[in-house]
Amino acid sequence: MPDIPGILAGSFTMSPEQQLAQLVAGTAKVLSEKELLEKLKLGRPLRIKLGVDPTAPDIHLGHTVALEKLGQFQRLGHQAVLLIGDFTATIGDPSGRSATRPPLSRDEVLVNAATYTDQAFKILDKSKTEIVYNGDWFRKMSYEEILRLNSRVTLQQMLQREDFRMRIDAGKEIRLHELQYPVMQGWDSVEIRADVEIGGTDQLFNILVGRDLQKEEGQPQQVVMVMPLLEGLDGVRKMSKSYGNYIGVNDAPQEMFGKLMSISDELMDRYYLLLLGETRDANAHPMDSKKSLAEKVTNRYHGAEAGPAARADWETRFSKKDLASAELPEISVATLGDEYTVLSLSAFAFRSAFGIEKSNGELRKQFISTGSVQLNGEKLTDPTASVRPSPGDVLKLSKKHAVRFVA
RNA sequence: GGGUAGAUGCCCGAGUGGUUAAAGGGGGCAGACUGUAAAUCUGCUAGCAUUGCUUACGUUGGUUCGAAUCCAUCUCUACCCA
Numbered sequence: 001m002p003d004i005p006g007i008l009a010g011s012f013t014m015s016p017e018q019q020l021a022q023l024v025a026g027t028a029k030v031l032s033e034k035e036l037l038e039k040l041k042l043g044r045p046l047r048i049k050l051g052v053d054p055t056a057p058d059i060h061l062g063h064t065v066a067l068e069k070l071g072q073f074q075r076l077g078h079q080a081v082l083l084i085g086d087f088t089a090t091i092g093d094p095s096g097r098s099a100t101r102p103p104l105s106r107d108e109v110l111v112n113a114a115t116y117t118d119q120a121f122k123i124l125d126k127s128k129t130e131i132v133y134n135g136d137w138f139r140k141m142s143y144e145e146i147l148r149l150n151s152r153v154t155l156q157q158m159l160q161r162e163d164f165r166m167r168i169d170a171g172k173e174i175r176l177h178e179l180q181y182p183v184m185q186g187w188d189s190v191e192i193r194a195d196v197e198i199g200g201t202d203q204l205f206n207i208l209v210g211r212d213l214q215k216e217e218g219q220p221q222q223v224v225m226v227m228p229l230l231e232g233l234d235g236v237r238k239m240s241k242s243y244g245n246y247i248g249v250n251d252a253p254q255e256m257f258g259k260l261m262s263i264s265d266e267l268m269d270r271y272y273l274l275l276l277g278e279t280r281d282a283n284a285h286p287m288d289s290k291k292s293l294a295e296k297v298t299n300r301y302h303g304a305e306a307g308p309a310a311r312a313d314w315e316t317r318f319s320k321k322d323l324a325s326a327e328l329p330e331i332s333v334a335t336l337g338d339e340y341t342v343l344s345l346s347a348f349a350f351r352s353a354f355g356i357e358k359s360n361g362e363l364r365k366q367f368i369s370t371g372s373v374q375l376n377g378e379k380l381t382d383p384t385a386s387v388r389p390s391p392g393d394v395l396k397l398s399k400k401h402a403v404r405f406v407a
Numbered sequence: 408g409g410g411u412a413g414a415u416g417c418c419c420g421a422g423u424g425g426u427u428a429a430a431g432g433g434g435g436c437a438g439a440c441u442g443u444a445a446a447u448c449u450g451c452u453a454g455c456a457u458u459g460c461u462u463a464c465g466u467u468g469g470u471u472c473g474a475a476u477c478c479a480u481c482u483c484u485a486c487c488c489a
Contacts, residue, residue: 286444286445317443366437
């Protein structure tokens with residue numbers, strides 16, 4: 001069991017009540033606010049646990065919501081404990097799963113964990129974050145200890161869980177090791193001596209198991225704090241790669257900025273709350289608020305220079321509609337063949353600059369005949385006309401897609 | 408094991424022998440308007456080709472001048488009975 005790190009000269013700038021108000025904002029559920037307030041009143045830095053499963057290599061803003069909350073605790077002077085589930089990842093969290101998750105190899109897990117922490121430290125202060133790997137204790141456990149741990153929970157408790165229940169009802173298999181997952185996550189909390197555990201709404205059950213085990217061990221029970229799922233760009237469905245409505249933390253600055261500008265006003269309020277932990281100024285013009293949101297988020301992932309630059313470029317391009325001075329993907333004329341029609345050039349530009357395949361029919365019907373395709377502002381409405389772009393020319397394909405030709 | 412209903416384009420869903428590349432809605436895309444917001448309006452939404460061709464209505468085969476529509480076969484799904 002790790003020692004509790006020495007209490008840092010705790011100079012909290014906010015009263016427990018003020019902290020509470022800030023911390024509760026944006027959460028889906030806190031069990032309970034009363035307990036949290038009591039802990040805050042202890043006057044020492046609380047140990048805030050966030051467990052991550054390094055199962056996917058790339059993360060998007062939806063994954064950062066819980067991290068942001070952890071960061072908020074950290075900024076208030078509490079101890080962030082980032083738990084890397086290197087051991088549990090090899091089992092796979094059954095949360096929200098309708099089937100057994102394929103196990104990951106240890107190497108895959110470590111690679112994913114590294115990219116994850118890189119991203120996490122864009123939100124968290126690395127020097128003040130404690131990182132722990134649960135393999136450190138689970139790999140050492142003897143079978144005897146495992147049995148002892150398992151004797152603390154009942155099958156009935158585990159089966160209360162909705163995911164398991166549904167799988168039983170549906171006649172789907174549940175492998176016994178999957179039942180271990182919540183127990184292990186719970187044990188992590190004991191090892192960490194967590195005062196608070198943060199997770200997504202799907203983590204509620206697992207976090208509660210942590211409370212049970214802490215009680216068994218005679219520890220104070222952790223406060224449960226679950227965060228809502230972040231809606232994606234459509235404002236309706238949760239942000240997910242498979243829905244194509246996500247903003248990747250590795251998206252290029254301009255792309256990130258642009259995607260953020262395209263969200264609805266309602267969604268903007270959510271993003272303010274869940275991504276920045278702020279409330280937007282209701283008196284400001286929505287567009288200005290959105291620009292400032294986009295700038296802050298872009299700064300966070302690409303450095304303080306990136307936000308203003310992306311903003312300036314966005315304004316040049318979309319507010320002033322000045323494509324000529326905007327930063328655009330470039331295509332070298334040297335890579336072009338000799339013969340190009342408006343049609344084939346559009347297809348080529350879409351493919352090479354944006355990786356988008358458009359059928360000729362679609363290009364003809366939607367992009368060319370509508371006047372969307374323009375060379376230096378001049379509409380190219382004849383798909384069969386031949387064109388020969390020169391360096392410096394700007395080809396606009398649609399509102400959001402344009403390229404510049406260079407030598 | 409028995410019975411019933413069903414399987415249509417990205418999704419939902421109409422269509423029961425010919426004018427059906429397949430109604431309608433959703434979603435998506437493009438344009439107009441705008442704040443790359445919302446709302447609204449217009450158009451597109453199988454592929455290739457300058458009014459034609461090819462591929463498509465779970466599978467395979469058959470009937471027919473002609474089938475998503477009829478017959479057989481197989482696969483799958485839902486519900487009911489044992």
